[in-house]
Amino acid sequence: MGNSFGRVFRISTFGESHGKAIGVIVDGCPAGLEIDEAFIQKELERRKPGQSKITTQRKEGDEVEILSGTFEGKSTGTPISMLIRNQDQKSKDYSHIAESFRPSHADFTYQAKYGLRDYRGGGRSSARETAARVAAGAIAKLLLKHYGVQINAYVSQVGEIKLDKPYQQLDLSQTDSNIVRCPDAALAEQMIGYIDLIRKERDTVGGIVSCVVKNTPVGLGEPVFDRLHADLGKAMLSINAVKGFEYGSGFAGIALRGSQHNDEFYTEEGKVKTKTNHSGGIQGGISNGEDIYFKVAFKPVATIMQDQASINEAGEAVTVSGKGRHDPCVVPRAVPIVEAMCALVLADHLLLNKLNKL
Template structure:
């Protein structure tokens, strides 16, 4: 299997399966001198950890990280940082009956067609458990970005058709962790929780929209042709399981606008060139504009549901039915929030180094 490595200048390689012994990541390209410790990484892992609420899987994992290399006296050394998290609460027995029954909405059958073999225990490599490595690496990328005044926050904007009202950046930061829905509009969050629990009780699931905002990034970060900043961000976000669409700024709504409505007029603010609006979502021509980067990801409903669905029995090549038992999230967006932040942080770190804003060797 190829495609387990992401990035060129700030590079990560994730490894491990949902029901294997452990999952982890190797991060290469972290400049020397960055403050890193277990607490920094585990604070982010805690946010994606299962079993936190009625709208997440009841699987219990402590997600305690072991930093195996690349850190000395709580500072990065400039060498590859390897991190490991043991799987301690995997229950493979729930998947035995699925050995020959590909689950609708999952990659089971297509893994089998590609490799001739698949790990049916919780989806193996295609499981959301793989994102442990992404979030661990993202914790480091976010810490690096914060040293340059760049803040990254994601939040649930819509869930099951229930939309949150638009809030300012600081309000989002303040309210984000006040509810397990990770929706900054607390009234909407309560309605979302009820909708998610209702779907769970029916043996079903719901999807939603996660918005990611990057504040403090200077203008001119990115590349203008194939490696556009928004192109790389799109790939990063689309690489997260269950994401089916990405938009920036006005996004698909821009197709309905006049150019005079869409264009962000230039103004002078505090002696600096800025734009009056931000319909472009902080990126034009593949380069950052200095305005906040705003992107949204459309997330499909959790495919693992206990409702009866049609499938096939690969051992007999006959049509049959399936009910997916086990411990599954009735909705994905709330736990996707730290994963989305991590993937965006990795891309911003990559382009900050690539553009020469960060010394790739050392911060000291």
């Protein structure tokens, strides 16, 4: 019922923001993969709340417990279950909206669909669920590492502050060197200052996370409905607050003529390459070996510390205002989430591709 993702490398997440725990079951991971628990924990720490002044101050250690599917540090080929206990819930911060619908949240739609809802932090609709995805994505990254696949996401825009440099001119190893996760140090300071200003004004702002995948094997992707870019798009659009996805030349490509946009082929040391990469590493829905690159747009966080007009469950006009601890901008913490979802798609297609050949 919408809680699972993938076909061969398949995950199912569970839990709510203010429940006892959240978690994930990873099924389809091949046996014999070295499960680096320190790496999984490091990935979770990149996403966890309370990292800096520009993120929510909820304090969660996000310590992962691996309950099954491993033996002596390696995967056994059976389902890997991971649990992350909630420790710093403040459910009383949400009592004022127990019967009211917050603008641009899932309150109304969950109530309409299920006839009840967990109003504490949004319950299942909370972005807290993404911690489970990051844990699963870390295992996918460990699998992809065996094939030399590298995934690097970074913040390329906050509000109107935009990083215009192409990724080829950036040192992506510097992404985590600052709290906003932008690899351009000077622009990162501008972004941090702007987010902090927005926070002090009790408001929020959106942004863009860009992602680059290097060393993708040729041939990943299935015609016609399971094209690689289609699955990447679904993966990104399933992340909380995402409003847009584009890969390769994206919307800007419409301004080019076919003679300008086509990626001409050539060979180099026996390998087929393209002179340009407007296709974003994917042609006909199948990877061609060039870099895959895409952008993910995140809206401003819906919870703001200002009064807003709304209605309650009885349809009566009410005024609601955000309380508690929330991100003024989600993109710094979204970087590892984007990487995780990308890794899950690629791991799934990698294993699926092996099933298609004798």
